[in-house]
Amino acid sequence: MAQYRRVSGSVGLITLQNPPVNALSASVRQGIVDSVKRALGDQKVKSVVICGQNGVFCGGADIREFGRQMSGPPLVPMIHDIEAANKPVVAAIEGSALGGGLELALGCHYRISHSKAVVYHCFIMTMSDQAKLGLPEVTLGLLPAAGGTQRLPRLIGVPAALNLITTGRHVTAAEALQLGILDHVTEHNTVDVAVKFALSVTGESLDGRRISSFSCAPLSDLDSLFEEAMLKVRSAARGAIAPVACVQAVRAAATLPYAQGMEREKELMATLFHSGQARALQYFFFAQRAVGRWSTPSGARWDTSQPRPVRKAAVIGLGTMGRGITVALAQAGLSVVAVETHAKQLMEATKAVPSMLKRGAVRGGTTIEPDSITYSQNLQAVADVDLVIEAVFEDMALKEKVFQQLSIICKPDTLLCTNTSSLDVDHLASQTRHPELVVGMHFFAPAHVMKLLEVVYGRRSSPAAVATAMQLGKKMGKVSVAVGNCRGFAGNRMLKRYLEQAFFLLEEGATPELVDRALEEFGFPMGVFRMSDLSGLDVGWRVRKADGLADTSLTGTSARVRQGCRYSPLGDLLCEHGRFGQKTGRGWYQYDKPGGRVAKSDPWLHNFLDEYRARHGLVPRCIDQQEVLERCLFVLINEGFQILEEGIAAGPEDIDAIYVFGYGWPRHRGGPMFYADMVGLERVVERLERYHQAHPDVPYLQPSGLLRRLVANGSPPIHKWRNVIKNRNSQL
Numbered sequence: 001m002a003q004y005r006r007v008s009g010s011v012g013l014i015t016l017q018n019p020p021v022n023a024l025s026a027s028v029r030q031g032i033v034d035s036v037k038r039a040l041g042d043q044k045v046k047s048v049v050i051c052g053q054n055g056v057f058c059g060g061a062d063i064r065e066f067g068r069q070m071s072g073p074p075l076v077p078m079i080h081d082i083e084a085a086n087k088p089v090v091a092a093i094e095g096s097a098l099g100g101g102l103e104l105a106l107g108c109h110y111r112i113s114h115s116k117a118v119v120y121h122c123f124i125m126t127m128s129d130q131a132k133l134g135l136p137e138v139t140l141g142l143l144p145a146a147g148g149t150q151r152l153p154r155l156i157g158v159p160a161a162l163n164l165i166t167t168g169r170h171v172t173a174a175e176a177l178q179l180g181i182l183d184h185v186t187e188h189n190t191v192d193v194a195v196k197f198a199l200s201v202t203g204e205s206l207d208g209r210r211i212s213s214f215s216c217a218p219l220s221d222l223d224s225l226f227e228e229a230m231l232k233v234r235s236a237a238r239g240a241i242a243p244v245a246c247v248q249a250v251r252a253a254a255t256l257p258y259a260q261g262m263e264r265e266k267e268l269m270a271t272l273f274h275s276g277q278a279r280a281l282q283y284f285f286f287a288q289r290a291v292g293r294w295s296t297p298s299g300a301r302w303d304t305s306q307p308r309p310v311r312k313a314a315v316i317g318l319g320t321m322g323r324g325i326t327v328a329l330a331q332a333g334l335s336v337v338a339v340e341t342h343a344k345q346l347m348e349a350t351k352a353v354p355s356m357l358k359r360g361a362v363r364g365g366t367t368i369e370p371d372s373i374t375y376s377q378n379l380q381a382v383a384d385v386d387l388v389i390e391a392v393f394e395d396m397a398l399k400e401k402v403f404q405q406l407s408i409i410c411k412p413d414t415l416l417c418t419n420t421s422s423l424d425v426d427h428l429a430s431q432t433r434h435p436e437l438v439v440g441m442h443f444f445a446p447a448h449v450m451k452l453l454e455v456v457y458g459r460r461s462s463p464a465a466v467a468t469a470m471q472l473g474k475k476m477g478k479v480s481v482a483v484g485n486c487r488g489f490a491g492n493r494m495l496k497r498y499l500e501q502a503f504f505l506l507e508e509g510a511t512p513e514l515v516d517r518a519l520e521e522f523g524f525p526m527g528v529f530r531m532s533d534l535s536g537l538d539v540g541w542r543v544r545k546a547d548g549l550a551d552t553s554l555t556g557t558s559a560r561v562r563q564g565c566r567y568s569p570l571g572d573l574l575c576e577h578g579r580f581g582q583k584t585g586r587g588w589y590q591y592d593k594p595g596g597r598v599a600k601s602d603p604w605l606h607n608f609l610d611e612y613r614a615r616h617g618l619v620p621r622c623i624d625q626q627e628v629l630e631r632c633l634f635v636l637i638n639e640g641f642q643i644l645e646e647g648i649a650a651g652p653e654d655i656d657a658i659y660v661f662g663y664g665w666p667r668h669r670g671g672p673m674f675y676a677d678m679v680g681l682e683r684v685v686e687r688l689e690r691y692h693q694a695h696p697d698v699p700y701l702q703p704s705g706l707l708r709r710l711v712a713n714g715s716p717p718i719h720k721w722r723n724v725i726k727n728r729n730s731q732l
Ligand SMILES: CC/C=C\CC(=O)SCCNC(=O)CCNC(=O)[C@H](O)C(C)(C)COP(=O)(O)OP(=O)(O)OC[C@H]1O[C@@H](n2cnc3c(N)ncnc32)[C@H](O)[C@@H]1OP(=O)(O)O
Pocket: 020, 021, 023, 059, 060, 061, 062, 063, 064, 075, 096, 098, 099, 100, 101, 136, 137, 140, 142, 144, 145, 146, 286, 289, 290
């Protein structure tokens, strides 16, 4: 709803009231319509201010209303009536003005916002306490269809509007002022300043204040500007349709009168509004927030577990991961002790880390003080830290030793975290005096850039330990997802199945190019083979060797079988040929030099595959893209259901967040579990069963028990899966 009152004698003050972000729900829209009517009809009122309760102007349309039958007054005529008012209307923007919230402000005649000067946060200078403005609809699979695509280009010009609308990025009040979105910023109380301002413009002509009457600033080569914009969004969008529609809508603003532009905006929105992509992106908006409300099977929860304060942290091992983690901790404002026992590696890190910090500061528009990091070759340097993240080589014996030493050196209440990507967190905990203070913090490379953090709780991890790791992740700007301890945790465990299928497809007749094309057209930034070349084939090989799997001396049928299941030694054989991927200039593809980035098809690899198939009596067959997608994705999804069944992840949102933020799953497809829901669970079961019949030596193709139960329960929508997971006999 909206509250209306008269202040300072002649200003009608309308306050949006819908906590926490004053989203424009039906009752808020009705409240605005009624309040505007009242203000315009009251002769004592000479001007109007619109603001939001609790320091937030408006977070936009109420996203929860999108999937439902819309009721209440629509936004477009509501904003039109505000713009057409004959009394000045001022938007007082505190907190956020996003989506429909900014569109509402663009309908007002003036916009004033809050911006506080520079703040020093530990050693990083930030502009804080500023309002954030933006049109993020594209991130929800939509476009700003309450006049945003038509008013913003008229106000700030086509190039700047295209940038904001196609990326959905939020800008600070300072940038918004520079762009011309705001008329004024203040360090004082925004509403008070807006009321004073409203009094000062009482009676002034509003002719030059209605944005819909503006023309877009003329540009010399409009066609090439839009062609370029279209090329850019198409290459970045990886199949997402909303960015393309956004460009088309802004083009309408640049080429058509306002009323026709609004018609075009409406038409384009109609194509997006009920699309699967919009559903996926809106689901994902809430999924990201759901992962913050974590819980563990032992009953620890986000709202009852108290995190410990962490001011000083240590990183052990300054290889690629350790350096990235050091940077991420320093960027979060922590004091960091970075330990590396190898002198050469330490020396390299003391040069690399400051330059990574510097690059990050340039990107983020902040300044840095690298003195917050101290380097040491001696583990004793961690004696007084609150938390340690071990990032040494992925070798259990080495990690055991490090944990034993840490347990002796550190304060008794220091949290000990491991950055292992798959090893047993419980086993590491058992090496310490306080196993309840041990958790996994699984970062993804590059650790200072990638958004995902898997927080792995062990059998004995205390609620406070999990809460502390989750909160630290958040402080580092990560999406922290709590998962249970098992081989590979959630992400890598699912990935293993996906990789296996990709190898099997090569054995059966596919090429890396075919598999990668199918996955890239689906929306992954890189197919599985291009990705393996980038991350290095030797990483998995080392793990397989440690597990006793990578034995290429085996011949006959046993060469392709391990522990009674089908196994492909292709990756192992490539490594034996010294083909580790980009780093060696050869992998599944060839590169112009070691470290080269451009993957080229490699005739050697195709010959190698032919010979391999001939040696094993495999007759290559024609494999299409659909089979590639079904085999690779459905087996990964099936493992996801198994993970849910075992309680390793608490809900499908956790798995989806892991895959979107850590593994490049296209966000406009919502994540693997949402994708399964979209495809239809029955179909997933049917295809898995069919592939399992064809490949009975691949047990993971058998639909998981939970997947079958969901189908038996009538394939409920994804938001009801937790009920079935909780209750094994659920009929919902
Ligand atoms: C005709 C179509 C016209 C217009 C289309 C639109 O306007 S689409 C909506 C565009 N707006 C957005 O995309 C903004 C979405 N919200 C945010 O980015 C952030 O929530 C915000 C406003 C920056 C605040 O961030 P903060 O970190 O402070 O809070 P949090 O994100 O955790 O949100 C708090 C709870 O509010 C819920 N919520 C936020 N925005 C909306 C919204 N627009 N509609 C409905 N609900 C919203 C959010 O889910 C959180 O709920 P919770 O139950 O606590 O998880």
